[in-house]
Amino acid sequence: MAKAPLSVIVLCILSVITGCASPNIRGTGDLGVIIERSSGSVQIVDGTDCVSLGRVTGLGDLSHASLVFSKDQRFVFVFGRDGGITKIDLLLGKVVKRVIQATNSIGGAISADGKLIAVQNYEPGGVKIFDSKSLNLISQIVAPIGATGKPSRVVGLADLPDNKFAYSLFDSNEIDIVDVKKPSDPSVTRFKNIGKSPYDALASPDGRYYIAGLYGEDGLAIVDNWNPESGARRILSGYGRGEKNLPVYKMPHLRGWSLSGELAFFPSIGHHEVIMADAHNWNQITSIKVAGQPVFVMADPSGRRVWVNFAYPDNDKVQVIDVPTRSIIATLSPGKAILHMEFTSKGDAVWLSSRDDNKVVVIDTSSLKVINELSAESPSGIFFSWRSSRIGM
Numbered sequence: 001m002a003k004a005p006l007s008v009i010v011l012c013i014l015s016v017i018t019g020c021a022s023p024n025i026r027g028t029g030d031l032g033v034i035i036e037r038s039s040g041s042v043q044i045v046d047g048t049d050c051v052s053l054g055r056v057t058g059l060g061d062l063s064h065a066s067l068v069f070s071k072d073q074r075f076v077f078v079f080g081r082d083g084g085i086t087k088i089d090l091l092l093g094k095v096v097k098r099v100i101q102a103t104n105s106i107g108g109a110i111s112a113d114g115k116l117i118a119v120q121n122y123e124p125g126g127v128k129i130f131d132s133k134s135l136n137l138i139s140q141i142v143a144p145i146g147a148t149g150k151p152s153r154v155v156g157l158a159d160l161p162d163n164k165f166a167y168s169l170f171d172s173n174e175i176d177i178v179d180v181k182k183p184s185d186p187s188v189t190r191f192k193n194i195g196k197s198p199y200d201a202l203a204s205p206d207g208r209y210y211i212a213g214l215y216g217e218d219g220l221a222i223v224d225n226w227n228p229e230s231g232a233r234r235i236l237s238g239y240g241r242g243e244k245n246l247p248v249y250k251m252p253h254l255r256g257w258s259l260s261g262e263l264a265f266f267p268s269i270g271h272h273e274v275i276m277a278d279a280h281n282w283n284q285i286t287s288i289k290v291a292g293q294p295v296f297v298m299a300d301p302s303g304r305r306v307w308v309n310f311a312y313p314d315n316d317k318v319q320v321i322d323v324p325t326r327s328i329i330a331t332l333s334p335g336k337a338i339l340h341m342e343f344t345s346k347g348d349a350v351w352l353s354s355r356d357d358n359k360v361v362v363i364d365t366s367s368l369k370v371i372n373e374l375s376a377e378s379p380s381g382i383f384f385s386w387r388s389s390r391i392g393m
Helices: 006-021 385-389
Strands: 031-036 041-046 051-056 066-069 075-079 084-089 094-100 104-110 116-123 127-131 137-141 154-160 164-169 174-179 187-192 198-203 209-214 220-224 232-235 258-260 263-267 273-278 284-289 294-299 305-310 318-322 327-332 338-343 349-354 359-364 370-375 379-384
Touching: 031 066, 031 075, 031 349, 051 370, 066 104, 066 379, 066 385, 075 104, 104 154, 116 154, 154 209, 164 198, 174 198, 174 209, 174 220, 258 294, 263 294, 273 294, 294 338, 305 338, 349 379, 359 379, 379 385
Parallel strands: 154 198, 338 379
Antiparallel strands: 031 041, 031 379, 041 051, 066 075, 075 084, 084 094, 104 116, 116 127, 127 137, 154 164, 164 174, 174 187, 198 209, 209 220, 220 232, 258 263, 263 273, 273 284, 294 305, 305 318, 318 327, 338 349, 349 359, 359 370
16 A cells, blocks of 8 residues: 655644644534633533533632623633733633733723723723734723822723723713724713713613713713714713612612613612613603612513512512513512523523522523523623624623
8 A cells, every 4th residue: 555645644633633723613603601700710601502511710800790702702801800801712612811901990892893802990090902812902091080089990881883982980070982993092082070970881772872870969971972062961860869868789780771662771779669761862751669779670682571680688589570561570589699681692581690509590581481500600790692793782
């Protein structure tokens, strides 16, 4: 038998090596990531079969962690409380790169073109812009000095169309819109004196509106990104704790607000109610009494139902609001300390993190029955890859 040429042997060896290093051939559109806050790890999950695909460890302090997906949904960027950004390959299930860029950070966003990562920082304040491929620092935006005498803490960072980001400055009562079409020289538009202590914010699904909640006074501040020359204005002046300064056991997450047709739903600060507003003029229509202080108020993808979870001591409950009748149609008890909810892309199921039971519960949104439960170490945030194609996620 004739021997194979050396070049053929080398090619065969290379193909074997390459095959071993290559990811499994599968789509990424139904992948999700679960934050395991106490162990500094994440689980990668299959949203179709409701199973865990693996765990990635060594991600630092995830006590207040969030993440965003790359444009192609293959990678996630995890933002840790310790100022770390970790890029993870979902198909290989491993860390690509990890960067410590601050001492205290609470989240980030990815640009519309997928090329830039922006990170909001508590310490030392300000925003940093990174290249999404290399995680190399491109530029940084220094926050103005706040009431503490230090650069303001940044909250509510959200991506907007046209390669812009919006964020709020907790200590200097400001909303900024930054244009990063020239990443090395970002252009910042500042809206000052928008209200006392913006604590969280959100962008509407079309990117037109950026809304910041105010911790220091009742109401919210809104910027119309179609008409930025109009400046920031106040809406829902009665929204908040009111004349009686109620105790707040956990700040509601405005990022978990909901739009259902022409209606908007917000968690009320300190109150046992969900605020329903007109999404055209932002006037309050009514409030819906719920079981506790709401944290996330999230509509399923159809907009027909709104799901609500709560702060302690009612955080073992989840309630479901029927939008047409504005009434509670179900009160569920899926586990202890329900911290986060995430719907699948078309809303056939909702995933709930039960921190104190060390599990994630998957519920059929039609029957409201449990589909599956997955073990997880103190789970908090749950994120599915459909977020990569949505604004403000």
